[in-house]
Amino acid sequence: MPELPEVETSRRGIEPWIVGTRIADVVVRDRRLRWPVAPGIEGRLRGRRIESVGRRAKYLLIKTDNGTAIVHLGMTGNVFIVDHDAPAGIHDHFDILLDSGRSLRFRDPRRFGSFFFSKNPLAHPLLSGLGPEPLGTDFDGDYLWRRSRGRKVNVKQFIMDAKVVVGVGNIYASESLFLAGINPKRSAGRVARQRYAVLADAIEDVLDRAIRAGGTTLRDFYGGDGEPGYFRQQLEVYDREGEHCRHCNTVIRAIVQGQRTTYYCKSCQT
DNA sequence: ACTTTAGCCTGTCGGC
DNA sequence: TGCCGACAGGCTAAAG
Numbered sequence: 001m002p003e004l005p006e007v008e009t010s011r012r013g014i015e016p017w018i019v020g021t022r023i024a025d026v027v028v029r030d031r032r033l034r035w036p037v038a039p040g041i042e043g044r045l046r047g048r049r050i051e052s053v054g055r056r057a058k059y060l061l062i063k064t065d066n067g068t069a070i071v072h073l074g075m076t077g078n079v080f081i082v083d084h085d086a087p088a089g090i091h092d093h094f095d096i097l098l099d100s101g102r103s104l105r106f107r108d109p110r111r112f113g114s115f116f117f118s119k120n121p122l123a124h125p126l127l128s129g130l131g132p133e134p135l136g137t138d139f140d141g142d143y144l145w146r147r148s149r150g151r152k153v154n155v156k157q158f159i160m161d162a163k164v165v166v167g168v169g170n171i172y173a174s175e176s177l178f179l180a181g182i183n184p185k186r187s188a189g190r191v192a193r194q195r196y197a198v199l200a201d202a203i204e205d206v207l208d209r210a211i212r213a214g215g216t217t218l219r220d221f222y223g224g225d226g227e228p229g230y231f232r233q234q235l236e237v238y239d240r241e242g243e244h245c246r247h248c249n250t251v252i253r254a255i256v257q258g259q260r261t262t263y264y265c266k267s268c269q270t
Numbered sequence: 271a272c273t274t275t276a277g278c279c280t281g282t283c284g285g286c
Numbered sequence: 287t288g289c290c291g292a293c294a295g296g297c298t299a300a301a302g
Contacts, residue, residue, distance in 0.1 A: 169295075
């Protein structure tokens with residue numbers, strides 16, 4: 001389940017292998033991703049030199065000397081480095097072949113991921129309306145508090161809204177609300193200013209620790225270096241329904257909010 | 271402007 | 287053992 005820490009882990013994993021190389025070719029085997037892969041993408045990227053690998057929200061931005069490849073991992077996507085002649089599996093939907101003899105390979109069993117080309121990625125319709133980066137300077141408790149005034153939606157769905165703040169998916173939303181001691185069912189508009197300060201800190205803390213652990217691997221996430229993420233061991237509530245809270249021993253509960261499972265501790269989170 | 275719902279997609283798992 | 291429905295959840299678009 002790639003959320004911000006997993007995408008960042010992937011970014012760091014592939015960066016040393018691809019920056020400074022030139023794109024020899026692009027091979028798309030299945031164009032049916034979340035949005036159809038544009039037929040011209042191979043020609044736009046072929047021959048270009050890769051200058052950097054960035055990240056905006058959960059999008060990887062592979063910047064070349066003439067335009068940027070935008071890659072989203074969706075739910076089950078992975079990017080990793082292989083040799084040119086490595087045989088492709090059925091879910092290996094595209095390769096970016098590099099002049100180094102390696103390829104950046106994209107694997108995504110459920111095809112919720114995406115692959116675009118853009119001259120100006122931040123102006124792309126899918127990226128232009130995104131909220132601030134949670135680890136950036138324009139994100140803090142007062143920002144969340146301002147944005148939440150008048151909002152009836154529960155605070156868990158509120159912080160998962162990419163127009164509010166990016167990168168906080170289902171795992172880290174549950175985790176940060178636990179760390180902040182906030183009940184996920186509470187209306188966003190009814191969370192006090194001071195509690196948003198605590199929540200913003202919790203979001204930053206959990207994302208930072210998850211990045212340092214290489215992300216969370218529940219089933220099928222592997223970083224660009226092929227290593228799973230180890231943050232699962234630090235999860236306090238996510239996927240722990242029926243287990244005991246490590247702080248107060250209360251049984252962790254699971255509820256459904258916005259068609260997604262939320263995990264929380266009834267006594268630590270009020 | 272906000273809220274809710276449906277839908278995309280396939281591997282895995284529990285129940286019968 | 288095999289079948290089948292539920293579930294996982296990123297995100298957008300459309301409807302209310």
